[in-house]
Amino acid sequence: MSAPQSAEQSAAQSSVLRPGDERERLRARCRTAVERAIDAGADEAEACASANSGTSVQLEKGDLQLARVKESESLGLRVFVGGRIGFASTNQASSDTSLAQLARDAVTLAKLSPVDPSAGLLSGSRIDPRPFLDQPRAWDIGPERVVDWAADLLGRIRAFDRRISVDQGAVNFGRGSSAVFSSIGADAAESDAGLSASLFGMAIDGDEVGGFDSRGDYARNAEGFEARLERLAREFGTTVLANLGTGRAQTYKGAVLLAPAAVLDLLVEPLVGALSALAVQRGRSAMAGKLGEAIAASAFDLVDDPTDPELAGATGADREGAPAVRTPLVEAGVLATYLYNARAARIEGRASGTGHAVGGPRGVPGIGPHALVLGPAKPSDEGQLDFGRDELAPRLGRGLLVGRFSGTVDPTSGDFSGVAKSARWIEAGAVTGSVGETLIAGNAYEALRAIAALSSRTALLGGRCRMPWALVDGVSVTAG
């Protein structure tokens, strides 16, 4: 599939470091930055660096719009001085002089901050990368091959149905390495490379413009990527074509059927936000005090699994260099743990967190999951777009199917309100057509307990997570 490369491209590729060499270079930069911070007066310091490169081919207006080659590098330095925090980040830290200046900036910021007794790092140790993050399989992919894939994806869309309009999309290849090093032992580095594709658009039939939808996919392996593009084009095309010819839903309060994207937006993301230990400690989590309690229907098993190589967030270490391991969050509906980074752990006097520090070199670490899996880790069979609909619609009988949710979920109260997109009306357990201008409202935390059923298989959502379909009761539906 790949075409001969130009001289410029060959030259550019020849300068690409091997993964191990790039990690060692970043580790050395981090070590130097930490040393400069200690020299500048820090009690403790942590540096995080990343180097990324790749090619992105943007699709727009149904054509190849722009090809972008990318190289970037950043380094972030977090320091603690007498219980005070400071952080500085730059992409201009190529020399030891600039690292020393970055260290002085971070220490200056820290000295101005008020004292916080719980501020500081947790001790760490060296973590070697998982095998697939040590020598990534897709490390060397040239720009021409990415262009070919982008054209291939567009061709598949056109062949599927000429009424489909791709407003925006992309095929991307990215590779990169990252490293974390601290003055009290954290030392982790890994490399990763992957391919992704996305589509955003709608179907247009005469004067009728259908509602948009978006789909994406991700792979760490170039083998079989064409087949993934074919599936992506088919799923996207099927959905946006079905968005044509919208009818009117009916207003009611009761059960709705949520597709995997809606399950993620309406149920899982608010819950995961409430599981942040900092949210609990700060009094803004509805899950405070509920460890060991049933918070969801018994079918609800939520796991964070950074060991799953099919998920983009797979990693061996978190943003602070702590081990990232498979962590059950909710088991049979019972809350199993909160998520901790070092800061949240220190506030509670814990010796370690749960490996859920997230973010990059451009900011202080936050808290979040790496790779969520809800329900059985059994994936849908290829080509079974509506596996969960066919399984659960008969149980709904009559009502609304929500393809995705466009609205607001208040993470504090759990209240949600918004538009049901790519929505369908179901009668006698079967889809009768697309519906528009339909709003849904309810409470996400009440909805967790009102889950009547989850599908027996899951969908891989853009490489981010695995989600099932869900039948949820107690939702208010307002038809326009």
Added chain:
Amino acid sequence: METHPDPIDLLSSALVGREQGFVELRLHRKRQRAVAVEKGRVETAQSTEHTGVGVRVLEEGTFGFASTDRLDVASIRRAIDQARAAARASARLRTRAIDGMAPADLARGRFEVPGFAETEARSLDEVLDLVLRTEARARAGANQVDSASAAYSELLEEKAIVTSDGARAWLRHVRPELRVGAVARSGGELQRGSRSVGVTGGWECLFRATSADGLADDAARIAVDRLRAGYPEGGRKRVLLSPALVGLLTHEAIGHTVEADFVMSGSCAAGKLGQRVASELVTLCDSGASEYADGAGGTLPVDDEGVITGRTPIIERGVLTGYLHNRESAAHFGVAPTGNARAWEYQNEPLIRMRNTYIEPGNSSFEELLAGIEDGYLLDGPANGQADANGEFMFGTQEAYRVKDGVKGPLMRGVNLSGRAFDVLDSVDGVGREFRWDLGSGHCGKGQPAKVDAGGPWLRCQVLLGGRG
């Protein structure tokens, strides 16, 4: 910029010998200072800088883009060569060549929005004091307030833009913002209130309408009031939208659908130029300037293609009159570029984005507008929003007040509202005379973030509310 005595000279030097076709060079230095406090603890005190040169070329009818974080002639020339190679690689598979770049009023010289030097010189002590004091005030706002947070950030941006067809511009501006949140508790129930403000300019501009204390008091009040508030009814309702929500309406319901790239893909605004799409009371514009009031958060004297910005009418007295363009789409439509090409950082290519989007003020007083609602709602407090290709939009509100026979009732919990953009604008039967920008904090997302603003007067119309049944 410290790295070169004159960034325009640096870019111009890099361009010598590589001018063939269209080449656009943008040196973008972006610094951010941010402080966040929650429940009395400093979560972050940080400064970041990301600087580099973005290179876009138009070659063989398609665009190529590359970037470098090294600020020297050799590195920029290497990026130009990479961008050319990328363009050539995709040109062979492009089905329709890009028409070219429309001629434009290209900027030459220095452009500066007031407030940069003052904000840059402000001490971190002062910033920390503001954020700590604001958070403490929100937390002390009522007995039921259990937790509060305050976060301040400022984006200091300096850009040099040089193009092979004549732009030679340098500009700088600063965009500070303050966000305050409060969480109130009653038994096991939690409710959140928030307020935020963001501008292009200095602190005097940031706090021109409401002080930091006022934002803290509002956030605490909303959180507490929502504890005892009921839910609005769902259905199609006559509503009075606050200036902030009018801003969301203009941005989500109309603004995105008239971005010319979206129009070319077939948005609901395609083919409607010259047609009546709204009530005669509605005149809707997007502007790089801060019309009617200073400090709008998307203010931009020159866009990232080097085009001088101005006021762009979109709907005039109910008739659709224009789209938002970059130089590529302007060439396609045979019109002048409108200065809407914007890139978030040096690593990003310019996209068609809104700046400050608004509905022009009318003649009605607030009282007259309220009196005209027999049975409906007054809505305020913007949350997130989204637009669809078919014109169906949604956005969230924090506060809803039942209105009966022209009288405002107690606070109810916010809801999301929806409708078809042109249907909603056609239903407008009252436009207020007081104008306010009120959407300058946060970002608009379209692949890249962008700082925008939106606003207008109070406005009466009919929408679909997603209440509880």
